[in-house]
Amino acid sequence: MGKLKLIIGNKNYSSWSFRPWIALKVKRIEFIEELSPFDFTAGNPDFAKFSPSKKVPVLQDNDLTVWESLAILEYLAECFPEAGLWPEDRADRAWARAIANEMHGGFMSLRSECPMNMRRAVRAIPISEATGRDVQRIVDIWRECLEHSGGPFLFGDFTNADAMFAPVVNRIAVYELSDDPDIIRYSEAMMKLPAWQEWEAAGKAEPWTVEEEEV
Numbered sequence: 001m002g003k004l005k006l007i008i009g010n011k012n013y014s015s016w017s018f019r020p021w022i023a024l025k026v027k028r029i030e031f032i033e034e035l036s037p038f039d040f041t042a043g044n045p046d047f048a049k050f051s052p053s054k055k056v057p058v059l060q061d062n063d064l065t066v067w068e069s070l071a072i073l074e075y076l077a078e079c080f081p082e083a084g085l086w087p088e089d090r091a092d093r094a095w096a097r098a099i100a101n102e103m104h105g106g107f108m109s110l111r112s113e114c115p116m117n118m119r120r121a122v123r124a125i126p127i128s129e130a131t132g133r134d135v136q137r138i139v140d141i142w143r144e145c146l147e148h149s150g151g152p153f154l155f156g157d158f159t160n161a162d163a164m165f166a167p168v169v170n171r172i173a174v175y176e177l178s179d180d181p182d183i184i185r186y187s188e189a190m191m192k193l194p195a196w197q198e199w200e201a202a203g204k205a206e207p208w209t210v211e212e213e214e215v
């Protein structure tokens with residue numbers, strides 16, 4: 001294995017890029033980062049040069065290209081078994097994978113109504129019933145995991161499950177979607193991570209504004 005390179009989009013908005021990035025940082029896995037900003041109206045033609053899906057994130061390991069955030073997290077877990085990217089216990093591991101997949105394929109309403117935005121001032125907005133149901137399901141998932149593990153992260157230590165939900169932590173905070181004390185405690189633990197702080201500061205300092213993402 002050579003030096004890993006992670007190609008990401010705008011830190012302020014690219015929720016899918018945030019997932020493998022925060023996992024790599026929290027687990028102190030060395031990697032080179034390359035940011036290729038996206039432009040929603042025209043798309044970024046550069047993405048086609050390195051990404052089979054023309055989307056970010058993409059992980060390059062020498063000649064190997066891995067795309068799709070969850071596939072990247074799985075690859076990292078295989079390459080770095082000592083990092084504990086999935087829980088050690090087999091049942092917990094299955095559970096963590098189930099909720100990571102639920103996140104990857106679901107919560108469309110929340111994702112489209114409340115885009116991740118690291119620099120957004122905290123302000124509630126009216127949300128649809130469908131988004132309310134998405135939030136309730138996420139609250140239930142997190143509470144069940146935290147009750148079982150005791151926290152501070154979903155399965156005790158930080159795992160890929162937390163990485164997959166990291167952008168939702170931002171959405172719940174900036175759109176004021178939950179005042180449940182367990183959810184606030186978990187969100188604070190996530191947002192206090194030095195890796196989180198590093199990403200957020202970089203996102204806030206970016207020059208690009210994507211109107212479609214400003215709700």
Ligand SMILES: N[C@@H](CCC(=O)N[C@@H](CS)C(=O)NCC(=O)O)C(=O)O
Binds near residue numbers: 017044056067
């Ligand atoms: N299912 C993909 C989603 C990737 C994705 O939608 N990435 C967005 C940025 S957050 C993107 O590249 N958008 C550019 C475009 O659609 O042109 C994953 O998990 O990585």
